Amino acid sequence: MCMSRLHRVVSAPIGGWVTVEDVEGDEHRVSLLAFEGSQPGPGDWLVVHSGYALQSVDPAEASAITNELRAAQTVER
Amino acid sequence: MRNGSLFARYAHPPNVLGHCGPVDPAALVTATWGDGGSDELALVARRFAGVWPYLELIAASNGISDPLDDRVAEAYWVGSSLLEGVSTSSLLGCVRAHPDGRLGDPLGHSRLELWVNAGGIANHGFHVLAVYPWLALARSGRREPAISVLERCRIRWGRVERVDSDDVAIRSRRLYLDGQRLALGEERVEQVRCSADDFGFVADLEPGDMVSLHWDRVCDRLHPDALANLQHYTARSLEAVNTEASQD
Numbered sequence: 001m002c003m004s005r006l007h008r009v010v011s012a013p014i015g016g017w018v019t020v021e022d023v024e025g026d027e028h029r030v031s032l033l034a035f036e037g038s039q040p041g042p043g044d045w046l047v048v049h050s051g052y053a054l055q056s057v058d059p060a061e062a063s064a065i066t067n068e069l070r071a072a073q074t075v076e077r
Numbered sequence: 078m079r080n081g082s083l084f085a086r087y088a089h090p091p092n093v094l095g096h097c098g099p100v101d102p103a104a105l106v107t108a109t110w111g112d113g114g115s116d117e118l119a120l121v122a123r124r125f126a127g128v129w130p131y132l133e134l135i136a137a138s139n140g141i142s143d144p145l146d147d148r149v150a151e152a153y154w155v156g157s158s159l160l161e162g163v164s165t166s167s168l169l170g171c172v173r174a175h176p177d178g179r180l181g182d183p184l185g186h187s188r189l190e191l192w193v194n195a196g197g198i199a200n201h202g203f204h205v206l207a208v209y210p211w212l213a214l215a216r217s218g219r220r221e222p223a224i225s226v227l228e229r230c231r232i233r234w235g236r237v238e239r240v241d242s243d244d245v246a247i248r249s250r251r252l253y254l255d256g257q258r259l260a261l262g263e264e265r266v267e268q269v270r271c272s273a274d275d276f277g278f279v280a281d282l283e284p285g286d287m288v289s290l291h292w293d294r295v296c297d298r299l300h301p302d303a304l305a306n307l308q309h310y311t312a313r314s315l316e317a318v319n320t321e322a323s324q325d
Contacts, residue, residue, distance in 0.1 A: 026100055033222055034214065050096050050226045054210060 009044045081118045084150040085109040086278040090292040093273040098125045134171045138163040156310030163199045188321045195320040203314040205231045229292045237286040243271045269293045
């Protein structure tokens with residue numbers, strides 16, 4: 001089951017693809033085919049689902065969400 | 078076959094693609110079919126954070142102690158009468174608290190509560206259609222890759238036409254948008270694979286076999302009751318998420 005995840009852009013997009021880093025530090029290459037908005041750049045936070053970046057997220061909101069998700073994961077473990 | 082194997086055979090294809098679960102797909106395989114016990118598998122299964130809340134909900138709603146019980150996994154992935162034991166209010170609570178709900182609706186177009194009340198179920202197919210962002214994206218005009226992702230991510234069925242080693246030709250019905258209404262189209266033949274990451278679940282496939290698919294991988298050979306359930310709950314999920322389209 002695929003989940004929507006927050007990823008931070010690591011490097012500038014190339015050819016419709018961008019390298020991102022998840023909250024655990026693992027890097028992934030995701031497609032910008034479904035992305036709407038201005039092209040993301042390094043440091044931007046993106047919502048990624050099923051290998052596709054969907055939209056940018058405000059850094060403050062990204063921080064709040066990642067804290068929330070980490071807290072939930074801590075409770076689960 | 079011990080509890081957990083049915084969960085794993087459907088969880089494995091997206092895990093190999095990196096869409097969910099532990100980074101290393103071997104963790105699921107080892108925990109399920111290796112020497113590890115049920116506790117090890119439960120730890121791995123919890124890392125499929127999108128699935129686990131539903132397994133817990135279906136189990137608790139039906140008096141089953143183990144969320145990885147194969148009856149629970151079958152209800153979640155394929156559909157079964159256990160879904161009827163889940164109340165609408167508890168399903169609504171589950172989807173509202175679900176991690177996907179926090180990030181899953183970038184366009185704000187979801188009509189989740191309406192769809193749950195219109196016959197939504199604690200099932201993977203309904204979650205894919207109702208909670209994920211892809212249907213809203215498709216309806217907003219961004220049909221691709223939205224429809225393709227919905228197609229691959231839902232559990233679907235197909236009839237085996239030909240088998241060539243790991244490549245399998247399947248006859249199946251694919252999703253399409255008729256205006257704002259999501260529906261199953263005419264049957265067509267497509268190529269899928271029998272294994273993911275060199276790990277397969279169904280041996281000795283033959284033309285005429287009915288199989289289930291997840292992310293274009295064959296997950297199981299469907300007996301007639303399971304096929305009927307998958308078709309029934311798929312139709313019910315489509316009907317639920319088309320409620321909005323019918324009212325527009």
